[in-house]
Amino acid sequence: MAQHKPQWTDLSSLSPSSRGASLARISLYVLLTVIGASSIVLVDRWLAATPERAGSSPPIELTAASSDRSTPDPVLGTSGQVLAARGDSFIADVVDDVGPAVVRIDAQRRVAVLPGSFDDPALRRFFGNSGSPNMGQMTDGIGSGFILADDGLVITNAHVIDGADRVTVTLRDGREFEGEVVGQDPVTDVAVIRISASNLPIVRLGNAEQIRPGEWAIAIGNPLGLDNTVTAGIISATGRSSADVRIPDKQVSFIQTDAAINPGNSGGPLLNDRGQVIGMNTAIIGGAQGLGFAIPINVVQDIANQLIANGRVQHPYLGIRMVELNESVKQELNANLNRAQRLDIDQGVVVVEVAPGSPASLSGLQAGDVIQEINGEAIATGQDIQDMVRSSNVGDRLQISLWREGATRSLTVQTGEFPSQMR
Structure with missing residues (x-):
């Protein structure tokens, strides 16, 4: 049976209903802040520790690995062109420039x-x-x-x-x-x-919307207190949802990379092969290797501009918990509906719970509704709804087409501001 995970579009702090709980999959993610220079990871609290510089650790002897296999010629995509034009030292050049x-x-x-x-x-x-x-x-x-x-x-x-x-x-x-x-x-x-300083070196910003999986990714930061550490890899994927990364309380999509990032890398830049910042390193999935996630720089820049101008950011929200409609969800719903109300659609997002007093509640949305369209655009996934809400402004009206009790209905939801106590 396919797994299905309910998720809040914007109301992560409420307890799921019994149905939502049965659908949820509990996972672990790690925010990349380190306490001191040990391997203690800050997840949701501060721990007392004495910071030490990494220089106090004894050196580790490494054994060189060799291979008789010949190295194939690189494919001259974006990164390959850079290698051909600049040679194998292009990462060092980026570090010299951005470091x-x-x-x-x-x-x-x-x-x-x-x-x-x-x-x-x-x-x-x-x-x-x-x-x-x-x-x-x-x-x-x-x-x-x-x-x-x-x-x-x-x-x-x-x-x-x-x-x-x-x-x-x-x-x-x-x-x-x-x-x-x-x-x-x-x-x-x-x-x-x-900080009170002037004439500081600055980074150059790229465009995260133009990156492609397979392109180079370079991370610079201070993992485990090891200052100015450089690692490199590739862009593994783009557009990972907060649910994919298992941090549903964050309203942002992520860049996935296999460049090694660790606790202490949080807030550091993820760079392309031209030394432009394309993301901000933020999280890894606990117990996994080569699964790092960065916030796209376009989002970072937009939020930073609002913080600089206003000291805060307004986020629109609806206030629903939801799960994508698939065959197993459809069977479960039909098992609890009478014959006249049987669900006969195959695409949409099921509302599992509506937060009391939320914009969704005030508009008349109910648990069991299946959202099929917003502003005339088809809805297939929870991410579709999150993207529609995120692209709106607080106070905007969203036209929603939904299935309820065997019939198609329409209603209007006016987005509200994400409550500060839920942040």
């Missing part, structure tokens, strides 16, 4: 300890009678970023600096600056930081 504009971001947060937490005699054995440890211990999260403007605007992921009491930006030349958070948008995981 100075890639920064390390240390985000410190004070962890409060509840009074009396260390009064237990069992804990006193570890801390003695001199009192509890520092009640305001600072934890240090490490991420990456890149300089967008030479007067000090830096881009990174929102989860890198979320909840931070102090942000420090370190340039490749060793200069350190205290960072001011201009704004952050957890819905798309984009943040803007400002």
